[in-house]
Amino acid sequence: MLKPLLLSTILLFSLVSTSVYAKILRVGYPGQAKEGIDYPDFQKAHDAAATGDVIQIYQHYGSISGGNVTKKLTIIGFGYLLDKNTGLQAINTPDTNAIYLYFQAGSKGSSVQGLYISGLQIYTNDITVSRCRISYAYLYNNESPLSGLTFKGCYFDGNLQETSQVTKISNLYIVNNIFRSGISLPNSSGFFANNISAYYYSNINLNSFLVKNNIFYDNSIAANGNIFENNIFFFADNATIIGTGNKFSVDMSTVFTNWNNSTIEADNQLTLKAGSPAKGAGKKNDGKVTDAGIFGGEEGDVYKLSGIPDVPAIYKLTAPSKTANTNPYTISVGVRSNN
Template sequence: MKYTIPKMIVLGSLLLTALAAEAKTWRVNRTPGVHADFTQLQLAHNNAEVRAGDTIYLEGAEDLYNSFALSKRLVIIGTGYFLAENPGLQYRPLMAQLGSLTIDSSASGTELYGLKISNLYINSDVDNIRIIGCSTSLNGNTSRLNQRMSNWVVNKCYLYSVSYSGANYVFENLQLTNCIIASSVNVPYASNTLFRNNVVSSVVTLANAYVANNIFLTNSTGLSFVNCAVKHNLSSTNNLPADNNNQRSVDMTTVYRGAANGTAETRFQLIPGSPAIGAGEPVNGVTPDIGPFGTPDPYRLSGIPPIPTIYALTVPSAIPTTATSMTVTVSTRSNN
């Protein structure tokens, strides 16, 4: 096939445009001596070459990364959290930690994986956010009014609290599943919320939600469900509806390992004979356990992201001066 010069120029321009539009990946590492693309997330975010849809790998470091304001749709992947408590998951047990993260509406569509964030704030009209395997507290930004958020997925996270208590914080289509929540959940202004397979250690306030397969560890007045379907849950006190296969006043020493026998995460793994085993509402044809480790996509220790990781590395401590090669063993897993 023959092309005229003008046609070749047009085809070449289209090819260059397509290549420029492809999402790129970038490295951020603040450790001195490490040659990464950037040393801070904000520097990467503000760089014109980092475009919406790109992926940023935030690598583990000894110190916190600076707090960060996000106004561009990105995929940000960290290394996980509680790595020292769960040895063998990452070769270098350094977390990718942020002081705080504030998400603006122009960052709608952002995905976060494996990050340790002290506080995660949102401004108004932030939609289609995915937070997978992160450790953080979810809070509204009290300086903004009339915040509406839709289509959020919060999955397999270790959350210190979830607080969107004012009428200014309206969630639509929030999914909060397979999470460990160390304190309270307060989302009284929402519609079409899915709250499933979590464990919550304190007060829960939900409205217009489907509440199933959860473990609640609170006092007798600590649960408030307004216009909610509440099914197949388990509670330490008599504060759940008596119907819909809910289990009330359960002795928690018969349910999971407990603090004396596990870490902040593994303490909630079920023990043999637990009344939570096989007691959940069926999900996609499978009858799961109650709690965060139930369902075919359970809570993952340390929030290890779904990308390949190196969990072991063996390098000779010394080699002969005459050697022309050496053997290095790298152990990896896919984490899919």
């Protein structure tokens, strides 16, 4: 039980330093459970938590269904695609389990990072989703218009979209994400930067966004009301793309390290190859040159492989087996910061 204990301890020190009064609850902890700290599934942990608490979900958590979030919480996992990017965590498990999260009224100000999410639904304002793998994400505005939603450094397998009853969503911040499917935000506005849309038939519908430093492999972009700056496009120029510094008819095989005609099995395929036309093609908010795509942009937004959360992580651990009888034990631990 040494590995989970050490992982928990590292995360504990980091989280306590930034959230002194928060309690940390654990889901799927493989060690000996402690009453009031460890819970068998997410909803039980959520219901026991107080506003401002942290819920830590372990990477080998088995079947945890997820649930409704009705409190302001910080939810942290261990990343995704860890078997594709080995050496980032001490345990390199494949993505075999995912949870769903529905951010309801009362959860305003919550954040989640480092999780594999089977279904994400957002009904309230000021939710931050970062460094997550997401099967789909639906946005609702129910009684009042949504605003202040952030999607940063995520890996989308399915659509990011408004639901049919949405009338307005403002101040969306969508940066440094990988999209393997569609984006449908026709009633929204905000900032859309340094993303990669990697599927030819994805269909993107944006309206009233500043769209900059992105890489688009799509054949269809409904883009009325947007301003496009310093983007890379696979398709040829057309009248709907209004802006400056854009590049058209770019062969994606010249852009990425391991481009395979939009067959994306791991995020590491989308690093930029030497001489890529995306290198130095973008501009930061202060006007300084940056790369287009997920590894460029603002310093705190740059994509992290496997969605490793921004807390210290043990990426290497060597310890004696349970039957070892030497005294003292020799333990080797490798720890890195993931800011």
